[in-house]
Amino acid sequence: MSRRLGQAVAGIVTIALAAGLGIAADAGTAPTRGQAHAATPYDKVTCGDAAARLFQLRGNGKELWYSSISGPASTKPTVYGWRKIYTFNAARPALAVAAHDSAKGVVQLFVTDRDGGLRLYNFSTGKAAITSTKNLHTGDPAKPGPYDYSRLTSDGRRLYGTKGGNLYIATGVTATQRPKKTALVKTIGYPLALWSNAGNDQELFYTDTSGTLRAADVTTQGGGFTATITTIRTSGWSQAAITSPGAGLLVRDTPTNTWRHLVTLPTRQTDTKITPHQTISTTHHTPNLPVTTPPAECGIDSSPGGSAAVTYDQLHAMFGAKVASRAVVETGLPGLIREMQAGHITTPARKAAFLATVVNESTVNYAAAQNGSSTYRGRGFIQLTGDFNYRGAGNALGTDLLGNPSRAATLAWSDKISRWYWTKARPNTNRYADRHDMGMVNVQIGFFGSSDPSHPEVAERCRDFKNAYKVLTGSMPTSVECTT
Incomplete structure (x- = not known):
């Protein structure tokens, strides 16, 4: 979607997951160097x-x-x-x-x-x-x-x-x-x-x-x-x-x-x-x-266990001043966690990728909206943008977002839209997160600078992923791909 407030999408590129051979039995974690992979039932x-x-x-x-x-x-x-x-x-x-x-x-x-x-x-x-x-x-x-x-x-x-x-x-x-x-x-x-x-x-x-x-x-x-x-x-x-x-x-x-x-x-x-x-x-x-x-x-039927729970203090430790105020974030956080759980965004890699994306899209503010007069400008946790996305999300969730676009930035719908976009509109995003591939997570989300390795936010989102992962696990992730 768009860069956080005030910036527009330059296009959404969908590239499917190369889920390849020999994925580890626990598909919720990225392969570890030097560790044998079990056959998948x-x-x-x-x-x-x-x-x-x-x-x-x-x-x-x-x-x-x-x-x-x-x-x-x-x-x-x-x-x-x-x-x-x-x-x-x-x-x-x-x-x-x-x-x-x-x-x-x-x-x-x-x-x-x-x-x-x-x-x-x-x-x-x-x-x-x-x-x-x-x-x-x-x-x-x-x-x-x-x-x-x-x-x-x-x-x-x-x-x-x-x-x-x-x-x-x-x-x-x-x-x-x-x-x-x-x-x-x-x-x-x-x-x-x-x-x-x-x-x-x-x-x-x-x-x-x-x-x-x-x-x-x-x-x-x-x-x-x-x-x-x-x-x-x-x-x-x-x-x-x-x-x-x-x-x-x-x-x-x-x-x-x-x-x-x-x-x-x-x-x-x-x-x-x-x-x-x-x-x-x-x-x-x-x-x-x-x-x-x-x-x-073909891919692994993920559905990993684990918890999507995250606190405001953890978010602040991950991203510092980029996170909106405690009052704003804690208002929307229960619903966001609920939708993360439903979308199997429950492993450290998936949570880190999702939260790094959301903080850059909306400062973890469910009511975030782009400046400007465009009817279908970016709104919500993940900055839903464009009439085709408003239509798709509304059809999937059973509400008229095309006719009522402001709903995308409300407590009732912002969290649900974020899960829909992450797991349904772009169904391979969790799998790229499993591989610690923030470059392709950015492409899936439609971050407008994702195709330019020199764009400063490419490094920023990757750095946010690493920091979030460290807060969640106590150690930095390995084999992180920052660019496409």
């Missing part, structure tokens, strides 16, 4: 609208195909046959495709080509068809652009591609323009399959022709990036058609069947085992070509 895996969508290039890059698995984490999933959904211009065939985001019935697909170009295709899940396209960068056969990746994947926030035996990363990914930055990460060879794994300590997994399975832990180094490579298995992984919709669920071509796994994956260099928790084959054949699926299709 099937009954703890949820898959959005109960489908994992698969996309694949065929016909030498001239065709885009689609399939889906209904109930991918269930005992007996329903697999739907592949079908062609798009034919590319013969003069500009695709080289690689990565499903990046899945939100509000639309899957974003980034496509590279041999000329180094980059395009965005929007796939409607309701129509099962490509409904719009956008050219982000046009390459030239004589002088190719930078995006001639033969393998491509996404963790929901960044694109990763390989060419010439090297792994590259593209940051500042949006649906309107080419990525802001592309950087060489490391030489890794020529993968058969490359897929994202944002839920574990390693961001990526990849296979090669010798059947080796490796993990890549991508980290920042100076002004760029590097990666630590861990060998997980030395044989048996010579497939290209491997991907993950998240939560430790793998879709793997054997190549005669699609296999589904829940697996225990290693943390940073500490455990080189990969243990199938359960394997179920189907009669659905996936051609052994690279396949991609949105990284947020």
Whole structure:
């Protein structure tokens, strides 16, 4: 939403969670370095609208195909046959495709080509068809652009591609323009399959022709990036058609069947085992070509225990003078705590992220409102902004906010709206908080400076998260991501 009072939203960008493989059994806490991750039981895996969508290039890059698995984490999933959904211009065939985001019935697909170009295709899940396209960068056969990746994947926030035996990363990914930055990460060879794994300590997994399975832990180094490579298995992984919709669920071509796994994956260099928790084959054949699926299709059914309770004195210890007066805050705090509890904002990481956001949006004042005459200006704990958000919140909560926008800054509705926005309008926010990823929390909330790492409030919100976490736990959080 907007920066606290008096500033407007510059746009809301929704990027789904890359819930990746091998999330720890307690999904309410972020993975700990050096600590093995337990396999996730099937009954703890949820898959959005109960489908994992698969996309694949065929016909030498001239065709885009689609399939889906209904109930991918269930005992007996329903697999739907592949079908062609798009034919590319013969003069500009695709080289690689990565499903990046899945939100509000639309899957974003980034496509590279041999000329180094980059395009965005929007796939409607309701129509099962490509409904719009956008050219982000046009390459030239004589002088190719930078995006001639033969393998491509996404963790929901960044694109990763390989060419010439090297792994590259593209940051500042949006649906309107080419990525802001592309950087060489490391030489890794020529993968058969490359897929994202944002839920574990390693961001990526990849296979090669010798059947080796490796993990890549991508980290920042100076002004760029590097990666630590861990060998997980030395044989048996010579497939290209491997991907993950998240939560430790793998879709793997054997190549005669699609296999589904829940697996225990290693943390940073500490455990080189990969243990199938359960394997179920189907009669659905996936051609052994690279396949991609949105990284947020499946996630952990969180609902963590714990308490949302927080006091004014704790808030003041976290944020100092940024917090409104005791009388104002303590008037709205009981309702805010009630809604935090209902929204499972009960772990230190989630509470810290939520409260750091609220203090910057409204000073923890339920009645906060932006200055100005705009009818749908920011109001309430989380500064609901824009007619589309007033309409959505009102429809979900059963009150006419569009016709009565001032209700958004009242004791009766401000707290409820904050939970709706955090858990319903932007359903992946808790999961980003679990990962200590304030950069993506800011993106989810729609903080207008979230896409600019140099914006002073980016560092401020991250610092507030760390301070809040320390007050709640007694120690500073580790592995905090402050920028996107």
